[in-house]
Amino acid sequence: MSELSSAISELTEAQTAAVNWVDGPLFVLAGPGSGKTRVLTTRVAKLLAKSPEKSFRVMALTFTNKAADEMATRIEAFVPEQQHRAKVGTFHSFCMQMLQQHGSHIGINPDFAIYSLQSDRVDLLRDAIRESGLNSDDDRFLSAIDKLKARLIQPEGSAKRFRDSASGERIEQVFRAYEAALSRANALDFGSLIAQAYRLISTYPGVAVHYRRTYAYWMFDEFQDTTDGQYRLIKALAGDSFRNIVAVADDDQIIYQWNGASFQQIQRFRADFQPTEIQLPTNYRCPPSIVAAANQLVVNNTQRTMSKKPLEAGKTTLLYPDGQHIRLTRYSSEEEETIGVATEISKIETSQLGEVSVLARTRALLERMLKGLADADVPAAIAQRRDNFRSPQFLWLSSALRLAARPLDRRALDALTGAFNRWFDTAILSDDVASAAEISSRSLLSEWAASVSSVGGERVEALASIAMRLSSHPSTFRDAITNSLEQFLQESAEDSSDLEEDRAAWTALVRSIGQSIGRDAQLEQFLQELALRSKEPPVVPNTVTLMTIHSAKGKEFDHVYVIGLAEDVLPSFQSVKAGEQSPEMEEERRNCFVAITRARERLCLSYADRYRGWAKKPSRFLQEMGLDLPHTPVS
Numbered sequence: 234m235s236e237l238s239s240a241i242s243e244l245t246e247a248q249t250a251a252v253n254w255v256d257g258p259l260f261v262l263a264g265p266g267s268g269k270t271r272v273l274t275t276r277v278a279k280l281l282a283k284s285p286e287k288s289f290r291v292m293a294l295t296f297t298n299k300a301a302d303e304m305a306t307r308i309e310a311f312v313p314e315q316q317h318r319a320k321v322g323t324f325h326s327f328c329m330q331m332l333q334q335h336g337s338h339i340g341i342n343p344d345f346a347i348y349s350l351q352s353d354r355v356d357l358l359r360d361a362i363r364e365s366g367l368n369s370d371d372d373r374f375l376s377a378i379d380k381l382k383a384r385l386i387q388p389e390g391s392a393k394r395f396r397d398s399a400s401g402e403r404i405e406q407v408f409r410a411y412e413a414a415l416s417r418a419n420a421l422d423f424g425s426l427i428a429q430a431y432r433l434i435s436t437y438p439g440v441a442v443h444y445r446r447t448y449a450y451w452m453f454d455e456f457q458d459t460t461d462g463q464y465r466l467i468k469a470l471a472g473d474s475f476r477n478i479v480a481v482a483d484d485d486q487i488i489y490q491w492n493g494a495s496f497q498q499i500q501r502f503r504a505d506f507q508p509t510e511i512q513l514p515t516n517y518r519c520p521p522s523i524v525a526a527a528n529q530l531v532v533n534n535t536q537r538t539m540s541k542k543p544l545e546a547g548k549t550t551l552l553y554p555d556g557q558h559i560r561l562t563r564y565s566s567e568e569e570e571t572i573g574v575a576t577e578i579s580k581i582e583t584s585q586l587g588e589v590s591v592l593a594r595t596r597a598l599l600e601r602m603l604k605g606l607a608d609a610d611v612p613a614a615i616a617q618r619r620d621n622f623r624s625p626q627f628l629w630l631s632s633a634l635r636l637a638a639r640p641l642d643r644r645a646l647d648a649l650t651g652a653f654n655r656w657f658d659t660a661i662l663s664d665d666v667a668s669a670a671e672i673s674s675r676s677l678l679s680e681w682a683a684s685v686s687s688v689g690g691e692r693v694e695a696l697a698s699i700a701m702r703l704s705s706h707p708s709t710f711r712d713a714i715t716n717s718l719e720q721f722l723q724e725s726a727e728d729s730s731d732l733e734e735d736r737a738a739w740t741a742l743v744r745s746i747g748q749s750i751g752r753d754a755q756l757e758q759f760l761q762e763l764a765l766r767s768k769e770p771p772v773v774p775n776t777v778t779l780m781t782i783h784s785a786k787g788k789e790f791d792h793v794y795v796i797g798l799a800e801d802v803l804p805s806f807q808s809v810k811a812g813e814q815s816p817e818m819e820e821e822r823r824n825c826f827v828a829i830t831r832a833r834e835r836l837c838l839s840y841a842d843r844y845r846g847w848a849k850k851p852s853r854f855l856q857e858m859g860l861d862l863p864h865t866p867v868s
């Protein structure tokens with residue numbers, strides 16, 4: 234039996250119905266641990282396997298590169314010879330590729346840079362404000378601009394969106410200047426990727442027709458995270474005729490409300506496409522008592538599908554006896570909670586530590602916990618999206634590549650000199666390099682190489698020679714990468730943890746980029762893909778993972794510790810202030826729901842009587858879950 238046939242044979246009836254669905258719109262409403270990813274990947278593979286003679290393609294989009302990579306790997310294992318017909322990626326990568334191929338219709342050069350770093354965007358904003366003679370240095374404009382872009386609002390006329398016309402006018406002016414500066418720099422930020430893709434297909438509907446013809450079936454995972462802009466993009470792409478769309482969602486896992494995700498998008502999909510609905514209520518991840526607690530918790534929310542079936546426990550083998558799957562501990566203070574949880578975790582066998590996660594609502598709680606685990610000699614790390622490399626070596630390499638692709642990019646030169654100065658303790662000024670390049674008519678990168686010759690030393694000479702060659706032959710960038718990595722191996726071991734982490738991250742990134750665009754891609758395309766991806770290193774084995782609940786979405790661990798289950802912590806202070814019936818409180822409840830449903834074997838919940846010295850009540854969610862509150866703190 235092939236891998237695909239055996240995967241299909243393991244599906245439940247409801248999962249099979251979703252996998253076998255062929256034409257027309259389908260909405261799969263599924264709970265945590267119900268095999269959503271399994272359904273999507275099997276469905277893509279099956280559609281491709283049964284039509285080897287056809288040329289149509291299938292598109293499956295999700296929200297993180299990691300999830301997309303996992304989906305692509307599974308599909309490749311199922312149908313290796315058909316993999317090229319599957320387009321698996323994130324929303325942003327899909328839009329990026331659309332703009333590379335068709336963006337010239339609306340004046341976008343295909344070799345655009347992606348400004349994924351907040352620092353680049355802030356610099357650009359400041360330059361834009363200065364150059365347009367506006368009198369302000371307020372970076373907060375950026376969040377106003379992002380909000381407008383997320384709703385696909387163009388700068389022209391955006392002032393009308395504000396009640397106060399004076400501040401509306403100001404924001405419109407800055408928004409115009411920022412967009413003009415992005416365009417001059419031939420750059421797009423994350424918001425632009427969606428907004429410009431939308432502008433493209435609204436102006437040139439033929440582009441949407443092309444996508445409808447090429448991709449016969451579309452699938453969207455984690456549909457509940459879709460923002461207004463992303464939803465309107467899907468709708469515009471589909472036009473009036475295309476209906477082969479499968480959206481998979483859990484309305485109880487919307488935890489990006491602050492970022493524009495909302496139950497509204499699910500309701501709009503239902504209203505616009507009139508999909509058939511399939512529910513997958515069986516949870517194969519958590520023991521029955523956790524499933525019961527999750528059900529009791531989430532029914533307190535109103536912003537959810539009223540006909541949604543409660544989760545059913547489908548896990549058949551349990552490691553622990555009944556009554557031991559959930560534990561709730563009360564501590565007298567935050568400090569006691571940290572020590573208590575760290576001591577508990579230190580009793581777990583080292584080989585199991587990779588299966589342990591500590592989840593908290595805020596990063597501050599995790600930092601305290603990280604220290605507590607270090608004091609208890611437990612290896613642990615906070616998992617968090619990293620936008621950039623940390624070591625001067627990899628910062629140098631990535632900015633040298635940027636400069637090779639865009640010889641006039643001053644921001645890349647600043648990053649290159651900054652990294653080099655940190656690395657070799659020098660004080661080379663990028664202004665000097667730029668002035669010298671103007672006189673010599675050399676590229677910024679080759680001028681930089683010339684300017685470091687005075688520093689001397691073999692390592693510096695090697696870097697200068699890599700930079701020289703990269704500048705004159707950017708297409709040989711893969712050799713430059715190989716040569717640079719060899720140089721980095723000669724770095725001394727001291728203070729090398731950033732370097733080692735970056736090296737591990739780089740290897741994983743290159744693999745992921747290769748999987749997405751092949752190994753022969755041009756430098757510009759490589760850099761665009763690099764910008765979209767997070768730069769954190771892969772998880773180290775036998776290490777406890779500390780995560781905010783937001784980063785834990787989609788993950789699962791044998792042992793899950795959720796700390797800080799107190800009022801004003803989880804639920805947050807803002808949501809408590811907003812009130813029991815508020816959307817903020819419902820989002821906090823979903824946060825709690827997501828956190829507890831990560832546990833495969835055991836869920837350890839805890840709270841303290843005091844946080845930061847303030848007395849706090851136990852989280853209302855504990856009682857909603859049906860748990861008995863301890864009468865006294867453990868001592």
Ligand SMILES: Nc1ncnc2c1ncn2[C@@H]1O[C@H](COP(=O)(O)OP(=O)(O)OP(=O)(O)O)[C@@H](O)[C@H]1O
Nearest residue numbers: 243244245264265266267268269270271517518787
């Ligand atoms: N039919 C099934 N029989 C047994 N186990 C299953 C079945 N379907 C899924 N599982 C298992 O259940 C677990 C959860 O599946 P998956 O990760 O696809 O869940 P999910 O629906 O994407 O969850 P979440 O929304 O929490 O991310 C996995 O370990 C998977 O192998």
